[in-house]
Amino acid sequence: QKEVEQDPGPLSVPEGAIVSLNCTYSNSAFQYFMWYRQYSRKGPELLMYTYSSGNKEDGRFTAQVDKSSKYISLFIRDSQPSDSATYLCALPNAGGTSYGKLTFGQGTILTVHP
Amino acid sequence: GAGVSQSPSNKVTEKGKDVELRCDPISGHTALYWYRQRLGQGLEFLIYFQGNSAPDKSGLPSDRFSAERTGESVSTLTIQRTQQEDSAVYLCASSVGAFAGGMDEQFFGPGTRLTVL
Numbered sequence: 466q467k468e469v470e471q472d473p474g475p476l477s478v479p480e481g482a483i484v485s486l487n488c489t490y491s492n493s494a495f496q497y498f499m500w501y502r503q504y505s506r507k508g509p510e511l512l513m514y515t516y517s518s519g520n521k522e523d524g525r526f527t528a529q530v531d532k533s534s535k536y537i538s539l540f541i542r543d544s545q546p547s548d549s550a551t552y553l554c555a556l557p558n559a560g561g562t563s564y565g566k567l568t569f570g571q572g573t574i575l576t577v578h579p
Numbered sequence: 580g581a582g583v584s585q586s587p588s589n590k591v592t593e594k595g596k597d598v599e600l601r602c603d604p605i606s607g608h609t610a611l612y613w614y615r616q617r618l619g620q621g622l623e624f625l626i627y628f629q630g631n632s633a634p635d636k637s638g639l640p641s642d643r644f645s646a647e648r649t650g651e652s653v654s655t656l657t658i659q660r661t662q663q664e665d666s667a668v669y670l671c672a673s674s675v676g677a678f679a680g681g682m683d684e685q686f687f688g689p690g691t692r693l694t695v696l
Binding site: 469471497506507509553555566569570571 | 683
């Protein structure tokens with residue numbers, strides 16, 4: 466079993482739709498939960514992160530963490546064609562010799578069509 | 580401002596040849612990471628540098644892979660006797676490092692796309 470599981474999609478939605486992206490993880494030691502966005506032929510960029518359980522909202526994006534079920538989600542409201550990208554969940558190590566090492570999900574390819 | 584840069588952006592090589600990939604981190608970032616991304620896959624961790632020491636090399640796939648870093652600056656990832664399964668995008672990231680406190684954001688370069696024929 467992989468440490469972080471993410472459905473690769475692809476996911477295709479019409480402009481204006483609400484998008485839900487999800488990951489599950491197995492190691493309860495993770496404390497931070499990140500979402501990266503990667504456009505084609507570019508490096509990933511941090512979209513948002515949460516610490517521990519709960520919700521965090523940033524504009525049209527909401528990140529949600531449920532540590533009891535080891536489940537993380539990213540919601541995109543009023544999706545736009547410019548949101549078309551690969552979305553990767555990433556969980557960093559908290560310390561030790563592997564400080565900061567990110568464990569990534571497989572990534573979900575999202576296409577928002579006009 | 581200057582971000583993380585990587586060179587070359589693309590590299591095509593023949594099986595059995597050695598290749599060197601270069602990463603220039605953001606100035607002042609003490610931590611540097613190499614990841615590999617195969618087609619349609621997420622990123623796989625390869626190696627982590629704090630300064631010029633590598634506390635975690637656990638992700639290097641075989642002894643054909645090595646990396647070094649000069650001070651808190653440039654890093655090179657070397658793959659010897661390349662194989663077709665080495666074809667992937669190699670991404671470098673840098674961050675403030677172990678003394679950041681709290682969440683330490685990694686900033687990624689654009690990657691080097693390696694194709695082994």
